Amino acid sequence: MPARPAWRGYLKLSLVTCGVELSNATTSAEKVSFRIINRKTGNTVKRQYVDAESGKPIGDKDEVKGYEIEKDDYLLIEEDEIEALQIESEHTINLDGFVHKSEIDRIYLDTPYYLTPSDKVSEEAFAVIREALAEKKMAGLSRIVLYRRERPAIIEALGKGMLLTTLRYDNTVRKASAVFEEIEDVDVDEEMVDLATTVVNRRTAKFDPSKFEDSYENALLELIRAKKAGRKPPVVKAAPKESNVVNLFDALRQSLASEDGSEDDAGRKPAKRRAAKTSAGKRGSTSTKHKSA
Template sequence: MAPRTYWKGYLKMSLVTCPVQMMPATSDNEKVRFHTLNARTGNRVVSQYVDAVTGKPVEEDDEIKGYPRGEDEYVLFEDEELEAVALDSVRTIDIDLFTPADSIGWTWYDTPYYLMPDGKVGEEAYSVIREAMRSTGMVAISRLVISRRERAVMLEPRENGIVLWTLRYGDEVRDPTDYFKREDEKPDPELLKLVTRLINDRKAKWSPKMVHDPVQDRLLDLIEARKNTRKPKRKARAEPEAEDVPTNVVSIFDALKRSIAGEKSGGSGRKK
């Protein structure tokens, strides 16, 4: 069964408008998920807001948003007040700014979505906007309300479609210069040559199998084996075994030479 459309609206650039629909580009629906149960009754456990002081449950109608301004002191806001500061339209992606595609660093990218024309009517306008961005090497910057939150978004032509990325806000991205120190010394040419050789020996064409999740498979096997067995006895958590830490210190030059020798002989230097 085809997944339900996540969002529908309009893509607008100047006087050009076309109906579009959007779907998340990624999914975790196939991941193994567990419910939390009451071990005594076997019933599911549900979460609930409780008053931090009285410990009593809070009814949904009594919930309100609060911004802290001091210890145990808050500025209160109704949902309608917070929604009023959002975009006027939650159904239009209005493009009025473009920037070179290679000018946005990867740290700004957040969540990808597939943006597609919604019906035959919008296909021509959609394809014109897509190909114009592709031919100029540009991406579009706009804003969109997703899950009741206004987000900056980037529209990028990709294959026969457009990928819409939500972008992180300026205060969410840390400056890399605070963490990556400037390197004044250049690496030893001989070491660089050996590492480059190792990279070339191990390169392969990208495949989704490279990011296969083996834990998922083991969980599915465990679930299948447990379906026809009795309830497991709860065991005390075992202490993790200490990892073996190499105690012998060798030069990086010697280690690289041995790695390359292992590659040649088909030894353990390379994982199959």
């Protein structure tokens, strides 16, 4: 059974409009989920709102949203007042402008959705907009109301459909410069960079998301299977704690050696150059201590 659309409305490019549907591009349906159980009775439990002062449960009709305007002073907002709010992006995705996706900092990309025509009548106009985006290799800037929040978004061609990705607002993104400003400048040894680059080269591969596995999820499933079968739950060994790197140069050489069990030319050459260039004492002075996470 097809998933219910997350949103249904119209896509508009100037005077061209077509009906569209938005579907979730990701799912968590396969993830292990738990219910809270009353240990004494074995029954499931449910959450219920209670009055913070009296501790008494309240009925659905007595629940109302409140916006705190002063300490413990709330302005009550009714559901029908929220429902009455209408803005264009609630039902129409208007393509306001176009950019190259490469211009968008990845940190602003939020949630992906598939965009498809909602009916046969809309298919031709949908295809025209899709092909225009594909030919120009551009992404359309737009806005859309999802879950009672207007979100900026970009739309790009994707196969026979399109991909809409919501964006984060600029005021919600912490600037990297503010976070990284305390990192001190370091004079990096070029030969150690050569060693690290060799490790990167050896591990370079094509991106294949099918190889990603959730080890924690697998461990949970194995625990469930064992308990269901009446077996003793498996003992999961904790990962060894990382120790501080005392000599970064030696650690990099050992990393290369561990790749194939021996130090090849790429691992030896920097060592020879370094030995010719510096004394053992000087080499020790470039050692760097890293705090373990």
